[in-house]
Amino acid sequence: MRYKTLIIDDEPPARRRLTDLLATFPDDFEIIGEAENGTEGLAKIRELNPDLIFLDIQMPGLSGFEMLHLMDKAPIIVFCTAYDQYALQAFETNGMDYLIKPVRRERLEQCIGKLHQIQKKTEPLQIQVLLQKLSALTEKKPLTSLTIRRGNKMLFVKLSEVAYMEASDKCVSLFTDKGTEFITDYSLVQLEEKLPAHFLRIHRSTLINTRFIAEMERYFNGRYVITLKDDRHTRLTSGRNYQGNIKEWMDDAHAHPGAQNPME
Amino acid sequence: MNSLCKKSLFTALLSVLFSPVLLAQNMTFMGKYASQNAMIITVILAIIFLLLVYRPIFRRKYRSPYIGYVAPPLAIVLAIYLVLIPIYQYISGDAPFLLYYQQNFGLQPWTALFTITAFSIIFPSLLYITEKFLVHPRMSFWLQWSTKMAVTLAWFYVPMIIANNVAGSGSFKLISLFFVGMAVAMIRGAFLLFNEFSDSLVRKKDVELSQLKALKAQAEMGSLQARINPHFLYNALNSIAGLARSNPEKTEQMALSLSDLFRYHTNRTSDLFSTVEEELAMVQTYLDIEQIRFGERLQYSITSEPSVNREKIPRHILQPLVENAVKYGISSIEGQGRIAIVTGITAGLIFLEVHDNGPGFPEGLMCGYGLQSIHDILQLMYGDNASILWENHPIKKIRVDLPVNGTALSFSNSINAQ
Numbered sequence: 001m002r003y004k005t006l007i008i009d010d011e012p013p014a015r016r017r018l019t020d021l022l023a024t025f026p027d028d029f030e031i032i033g034e035a036e037n038g039t040e041g042l043a044k045i046r047e048l049n050p051d052l053i054f055l056d057i058q059m060p061g062l063s064g065f066e067m068l069h070l071m072d073k074a075p076i077i078v079f080c081t082a083y084d085q086y087a088l089q090a091f092e093t094n095g096m097d098y099l100i101k102p103v104r105r106e107r108l109e110q111c112i113g114k115l116h117q118i119q120k121k122t123e124p125l126q127i128q129v130l131l132q133k134l135s136a137l138t139e140k141k142p143l144t145s146l147t148i149r150r151g152n153k154m155l156f157v158k159l160s161e162v163a164y165m166e167a168s169d170k171c172v173s174l175f176t177d178k179g180t181e182f183i184t185d186y187s188l189v190q191l192e193e194k195l196p197a198h199f200l201r202i203h204r205s206t207l208i209n210t211r212f213i214a215e216m217e218r219y220f221n222g223r224y225v226i227t228l229k230d231d232r233h234t235r236l237t238s239g240r241n242y243q244g245n246i247k248e249w250m251d252d253a254h255a256h257p258g259a260q261n262p263m264e
Numbered sequence: 265m266n267s268l269c270k271k272s273l274f275t276a277l278l279s280v281l282f283s284p285v286l287l288a289q290n291m292t293f294m295g296k297y298a299s300q301n302a303m304i305i306t307v308i309l310a311i312i313f314l315l316l317v318y319r320p321i322f323r324r325k326y327r328s329p330y331i332g333y334v335a336p337p338l339a340i341v342l343a344i345y346l347v348l349i350p351i352y353q354y355i356s357g358d359a360p361f362l363l364y365y366q367q368n369f370g371l372q373p374w375t376a377l378f379t380i381t382a383f384s385i386i387f388p389s390l391l392y393i394t395e396k397f398l399v400h401p402r403m404s405f406w407l408q409w410s411t412k413m414a415v416t417l418a419w420f421y422v423p424m425i426i427a428n429n430v431a432g433s434g435s436f437k438l439i440s441l442f443f444v445g446m447a448v449a450m451i452r453g454a455f456l457l458f459n460e461f462s463d464s465l466v467r468k469k470d471v472e473l474s475q476l477k478a479l480k481a482q483a484e485m486g487s488l489q490a491r492i493n494p495h496f497l498y499n500a501l502n503s504i505a506g507l508a509r510s511n512p513e514k515t516e517q518m519a520l521s522l523s524d525l526f527r528y529h530t531n532r533t534s535d536l537f538s539t540v541e542e543e544l545a546m547v548q549t550y551l552d553i554e555q556i557r558f559g560e561r562l563q564y565s566i567t568s569e570p571s572v573n574r575e576k577i578p579r580h581i582l583q584p585l586v587e588n589a590v591k592y593g594i595s596s597i598e599g600q601g602r603i604a605i606v607t608g609i610t611a612g613l614i615f616l617e618v619h620d621n622g623p624g625f626p627e628g629l630m631c632g633y634g635l636q637s638i639h640d641i642l643q644l645m646y647g648d649n650a651s652i653l654w655e656n657h658p659i660k661k662i663r664v665d666l667p668v669n670g671t672a673l674s675f676s677n678s679i680n681a682q
Contacts, residue, residue, distance in 0.1 A: 011499065012558075012559040013502070013506035013556065013557060013559075014499070014502050014506055016507065016510060017506030020506070020510075037598050058595065059595075060598045082495045082498035082502065100498075102502035102504075147635075153653050154639075154651065154654065156635070156640075
């Protein structure tokens with residue numbers, strides 16, 4: 001079978017490389033076009049209806065993955081990327097293939113062998129499932145510090161040094177273990193959303209770093225008095241409505257005792 | 265465990281030192297009633313008591329040095345007169361001790377107590393004032409120690425002798441005060457020795473710690489500085505492979521630029537600094553490579569005041585900023601991407617600016633921009649004298665300000681010295 005082939009890559013030399021390589025297999029590939037980003041790729045797929053696309057993942061505008069999300073009918077896909085093969089191996093077993101840049105001729109031959117075994121075109125649904133899997137595999141870099149604009153400079157506050165945060169009228173104050181205070185414009189809700197899981201809301205206006213908890217005492221009305229192991233041994237009282245939140249955390253900490261206080 | 269050892273050691277030392285004080289008291293005020301058993305029990309009680317008041321007496325650092333002079337002797341004197349001596353007298357069946365002051369000096373009991381307390385405040389205050397002028401931190405420890413001992417004895421004996429001469433001999437029990445003076449000097453001397461001993465241990469640890477920190481910082485900076493993004497490398501090599509047949513000139517240029525960049529990155533012989541000129545040349549090499557990759561889509565300009573070219577800045581402080589501009593700026597827009605690099609000096613600060621026309625920096629929370637490590641390096645080298653700032657309006661730019669050469673030298677020296 002001779003595949004009608006479309007190349008989607010934002011780098012001209014990379015497209016050139018693929019075109020040259022594919023040209024050495026005239027019995028297998030007929031190059032019907034090139035596109036230099038996701039948007040253009042999408043238009044060309046609709047226009048030219050290729051059997052096969054070579055798709056770069058990192059592209060301006062629409063990335064390779066974003067482009068796939070928008071497609072209702074997909075040709076056979078071969079991903080081309082310089083990124084690690086680790087996450088990409090998911091494609092091998094799912095009727096697709098991937099090439100690592102710089103692309104080697106031998107690897108392309110393998111790919112052709114595999115293409116002949118693939119009878120039908122990939123179902124879009126299958127792609128969606130796969131993309132979800134992939135996004136779970138690719139680890140997000142955790143937030144490690146907050147940046148705070150102070151006049152004409154940026155301050156970096158390491159989260160590992162923030163003991164707790166307290167909201168007042170319009171702003172939130174961060175308190176480090178040394179007792180230094182930083183004032184931010186973010187709201188507690190914004191912060192709670194983006195902060196890693198070891199930050200716990202214990203009060204309408206208080207968010208604490210659970211890694212700094214020294215001890216917790218029961219107080220009346222389902223509240224707790226929490227002592228932190230910062231330099232000032234800060235004592236904070238939790239709100240009644242956050243009892244559930246705290247219990248949940250305690251159960252978690254109990255289930256994974258190692259995760260509770262990695263600082264020790 | 266360690267602190268327990270220290271505690272017991274301190275206590276043992278102190279109880280030995282307290283004996284002459286008790287002995288002196290014994291000889292003058294209650295000699296004939298002295299009982300050996302009472303003495304032993306009191307010493308044991310003194311040990312227990314000292315364990316309890318360990319903290320205020322042995323606290324190493326007081327907020328003001330003056331309190332450091334006054335607090336320990338006051339604590340010790342009050343401990344002796346309010347706790348230990350009454351206990352001793354109670355056990356030995358003696359009369360209340362303050363009566364002795366009445367008998368010997370003609371002082372009312374509470375006046376006597378007041379006098380003793382006042383003395384234990386005034387005496388260290390005098391020492392504090394005198395030593396402020398006589399003792400310098402730069403003097404060797406033993407010189408400091410002997411000066412302090414001399415000052416202690418002088419302040420104890422000189423007024424005593426003068427008073428004795430003025431009031432005529434016999435008004436004071438000279439011999440007992442002589443023993444008390446010796447005891448005070450001995451206690452103080454021992455304190456100073458012990459403090460010096462534990463201080464030197466702490467100092468040794470501190471030095472080790474700071475060496476470790478410096479080494480760690482160096483390693484961190486080394487790893488940061490030597491880092492070339494592997495994806496960048498693979499993409500560049502892919503471009504070389506793609507261009508090899510059709511465009512030999514560009515292929516050649518790319519291979520040369522890539523080796524220049526690598527040589528600069530892996531050069532470990534020189535120090536942590538390089539000139540703005542070198543940094544800019546490397547950034548240009550980097551952008552040349554990216555320009556071949558991205559073709560027409562990437563345009564860049566580099567503007568630099570001639571005065572800044574020879575200034576020293578930390579190596580590879582600029583390139584991550586430009587990498588960000590490519591990665592989060594140019595790579596994210598479909599049209600023409602423009603990067604401008606501007607450097608110069610204003611108000612004694614070198615500024616490095618990178619502008620691009622990509623999507624703006626996210627407001628507030630940032631991660632993954634590699635800026636934390638730049639910030640850490642700046643903090644390490646310049647403290648609060650350097651800064652990073654970014655903004656999206658009127659143009660998207662990120663700016664680093666750092667002091668003109670000099671401020672950072674101590675850091676590089678301390679690392680080179682190792």
